[in-house]
Amino acid sequence: MEFFIDSADIEAIRELCSFLPIDGVTTNPTIITKSGKEPEQVFAELCEALTEDQKIIAQVVATDYEGILAEADKIASIRGGKNIVVKIPVTREGLRAIPVVKAKGISVLATGIYSPDQAFWAAKAGADYLAPYVNRMCNYGDGVGQVIELVQTLAQYGMEAKVCAASFKNVDQVHQLLAAGVPSITVNPDTIRDMVGHPGTAIAVDEFTANWEKAYGRTTL
Ligand code: G3P
Numbered sequence: 001m002e003f004f005i006d007s008a009d010i011e012a013i014r015e016l017c018s019f020l021p022i023d024g025v026t027t028n029p030t031i032i033t034k035s036g037k038e039p040e041q042v043f044a045e046l047c048e049a050l051t052e053d054q055k056i057i058a059q060v061v062a063t064d065y066e067g068i069l070a071e072a073d074k075i076a077s078i079r080g081g082k083n084i085v086v087k088i089p090v091t092r093e094g095l096r097a098i099p100v101v102k103a104k105g106i107s108v109l110a111t112g113i114y115s116p117d118q119a120f121w122a123a124k125a126g127a128d129y130l131a132p133y134v135n136r137m138c139n140y141g142d143g144v145g146q147v148i149e150l151v152q153t154l155a156q157y158g159m160e161a162k163v164c165a166a167s168f169k170n171v172d173q174v175h176q177l178l179a180a181g182v183p184s185i186t187v188n189p190d191t192i193r194d195m196v197g198h199p200g201t202a203i204a205v206d207e208f209t210a211n212w213e214k215a216y217g218r219t220t221l
Contacts, residue, residue, distance in 0.1 A: 001154050001181075001182070001183055001184060001185075002023040002024070002055075002162075002164075002183070002184035002185075003020075003022060003023050003024070003025075003184070003186075003187070004023055004024045004025060004026045004057065004164070004184065004185070005017075005022055005025050005026070005186070005187065005188075005189060006025075006026045006027075006031070006166060006168075006186040006187055006188050006189055007025065007027070007031060007189050007193065008025075008027045008031045008034065008035040008037075008042050008046070009034075009035065009189060010035075010042075010045045010046070010049055010073050012189035013025055013049050013189075014049050014113075015189075016192055017049070017050070017054075018117065019194070020192070022043070022054065023054060023055060023184075024050065024054040024055030024056060024057060024083065025034065025046055025050060025054070025056055025057065025083055026057040026087070026109075026112065026164075026166065026186040027042070027046075027056070027057065027058050027059065028059045028087065029059055032140070033036045033128075036096065037116055037217050039068070041141045042135075043058065043078050046181035047078065049218075052079065052082045052083060052169075053083065053084065055083045055084070055085055056078060056079065056083065056084055056085070057084075057085040057086075057087055057109055057129075057186075058075045058078065058084070058085075058086065058087060059075075059086075059087035059088075059089075059111060060072055060075065060086065060087065060088055060089075061087075063093060064093055065096050065097055066109060068088060068094060068097040068101075069097055069100060070102045071086075072086045072097065072104075072108075073089065073104075073106075076104075076106045081106075084106075084107070084189065085107040085108065085109050085113040085128065085129065086101060086106055086107065086108055086109070087108075087110075087131070088101065088108055088109070088110060088111065088127075089110075089111050089112035090110050090111070090112055090118045090119075090121070090122050091112075092114055094110070094112075095110075095121060095122065095125050095218050098110060098122060098125040098126055098127050099125050099126045102125075102127070102128075105191050107128045107129075108126070108127045108128055108129070109127065109130075109131055109164060110122030110127035110131065110161075111121075111127065111131040111166070112131075112133065113130055113131055113132040113133060114133060114136065114137055114140070115132075115137070115146070116132070116146050116147075116149055116150040116153060119132055119150050119161075119163070120150075120153065122161070123154060123159045123160075123161035124159070126161075126166070127161050127200065128160075128161060128162065129161065129162050129163075129164040129184060130154075130161050130162070130163050130164065131163075131164045131165070131166040131185070131186070132146070132150060132163065132166065132167075133166055133167035133175055134147055134165050134166065134167050134168060134177065134213060135167045135168055135169045135173060136167050138168075138173070144173055144176045144177060145175070145180070146163045147163060147165055147177060147180075148176075148177070148180040148182075150163055151163050151181065151182060151183070152205075161182065162183040162184050163182050163183055163190060164183075164184040164185065164186055165177045165182050165184070165185045165186070166186045168188065168191050169191070170191065170194075170209035171194045171195050174187055174191060174195060179203060200210040210216070
């Protein structure tokens with residue numbers, strides 16, 4: 001399975017990649033604007049911070065068909081196209097563009113998905129990844145359950161598109177999708193930190209050290 005960081009915060013990306021086997025980074029226009037940097041600078045820093053084996057997944061901003069195609073080509077040229085995936089929202093124009101972008105040999109992630117039915121059509125259009133916005137879907141119903149159902153629907157039809165679950169506000173949402181076997185997921189840095197850090201672990205380690213030091217007068221083996 002693939003685990004991505006949903007962020008353009010280079011410091012957070014470097015920090016998490018320094019101790020976790022991260023498969024790449026996903027961004028969107030809002031995430032890039034939050035960096036306070038020019039998009040070209042963000043992409044350059046991502047290329048520098050990540051290895052070529054880690055994917056960079058970046059989104060088109062244009063909303064018209066021609067514009068989406070042009071921006072897909074632009075994104076696909078980042079880092080010579082190595083492990084680059086173009087995010088295209090599942091609007092009518094986006095759904096029309098997906099098979100055309102795919103036919104050029106460019107990997108596509110269909111994004112802005114609020115329902116399993118939108119995801120189904122993006123899969124049928126040839127998208128490699130489908131990004132349902134789990135937390136936002138929870139505003140309308142059982143977002144987690146709908147995404148689990150989507151994974152099953154794709155398997156049922158032998159569709160190759162992989163769900164890349166996105167938009168999380170807490171660890172439990174992530175946990176439920178991992179437990180259901182979601183093939184890929186993108187999570188913001190704070191929620192990733194919450195996944196790996198537990199106060200109980202720190203207390204246990206402090207206790208080991210204190211007991212060892214009391215018995216042997218040192219804190220190493
Ligand atoms: O990858 C999609 C994601 O960035 C949307 O997340 O937190 O804006 O719902 P959010």
